[in-house]
Amino acid sequence: MYGILDNLDHVNLELDFDDAVFATSFYAPPPPESEIDINTYIYSKEFNCPVCRAKFTAAVVRQSRLRLTHMEELRPVYKDFEPLCYDVMMCVNCGYAAFRERFDVVSEKQQEILLEKIRLNYSNFMPATFPLEINPMQAIELYKYALLTACIKKTSMGEKAMLLIKISWLYEILGDERNVLFYTKHANEALTEAYSTERFPIFGMSEGAVSYMLASFATTLGNYQTALKFLSEIIVNKNMSTRLRDLSRDLKEKVQKLRKEAGETEENDPE
Numbered sequence: 001m002y003g004i005l006d007n008l009d010h011v012n013l014e015l016d017f018d019d020a021v022f023a024t025s026f027y028a029p030p031p032p033e034s035e036i037d038i039n040t041y042i043y044s045k046e047f048n049c050p051v052c053r054a055k056f057t058a059a060v061v062r063q064s065r066l067r068l069t070h071m072e073e074l075r076p077v078y079k080d081f082e083p084l085c086y087d088v089m090m091c092v093n094c095g096y097a098a099f100r101e102r103f104d105v106v107s108e109k110q111q112e113i114l115l116e117k118i119r120l121n122y123s124n125f126m127p128a129t130f131p132l133e134i135n136p137m138q139a140i141e142l143y144k145y146a147l148l149t150a151c152i153k154k155t156s157m158g159e160k161a162m163l164l165i166k167i168s169w170l171y172e173i174l175g176d177e178r179n180v181l182f183y184t185k186h187a188n189e190a191l192t193e194a195y196s197t198e199r200f201p202i203f204g205m206s207e208g209a210v211s212y213m214l215a216s217f218a219t220t221l222g223n224y225q226t227a228l229k230f231l232s233e234i235i236v237n238k239n240m241s242t243r244l245r246d247l248s249r250d251l252k253e254k255v256q257k258l259r260k261e262a263g264e265t266e267e268n269d270p271e
């Protein structure tokens, strides 16, 4: 049973929805002027909300301008710009929020429930408008709205897991270690449930990619034995891609080192 997402009141409590940050950061002063022209990376586009039918404007990322510099474990890092802030979109008229690529996936039944429940649950927190350029703090708010929407819509655990892990990445960008662990823990629970109950691909990820992700979560959470179990399964499976097996060997080495530092024994290791 996946506790925190089953009950909306509980979600409100657990995820600090009435945290001052949640209600006010959209009104925070704009970030200091940077040398980077944001228009290089985003442009404004009008969308139709599939729930309330209102029109609203949101930023779209110019994918061709993105330059990947490196990976922070699972999180891609780009030069001068953070596209992660734009993966979720919200209609400011009704509060419906979701991953951009899943935004229009709403049944008539869901539409009714969403209209009723979203207003009921967080109309008080809704900003009247939000800026085109989104910083990580504001993105976290959008993702939390999307998480609420996902609970109301009863979307797949895989999708909820992706929202949770991306929230943890945004906290990582902000250097908030406590929230990184909090959201990784919940992403881990959601993805573990998806792994055993949903069909692959899970939110576009193959079984190997999900296993690797679970190994990475387990490493962050200090569950080294679980991490090693997933990694060993990938490494010995010749059906997995060479890239994924290489990544898994690297992570395995890192986990073994961490484990040694933590003073864990190597007895009962998976073969």
Ligand SMILES: [Zn+2]
Pocket: 049, 050, 051, 052, 053, 054, 091, 092, 093, 094, 095, 096
């Ligand atoms: Zn709407």
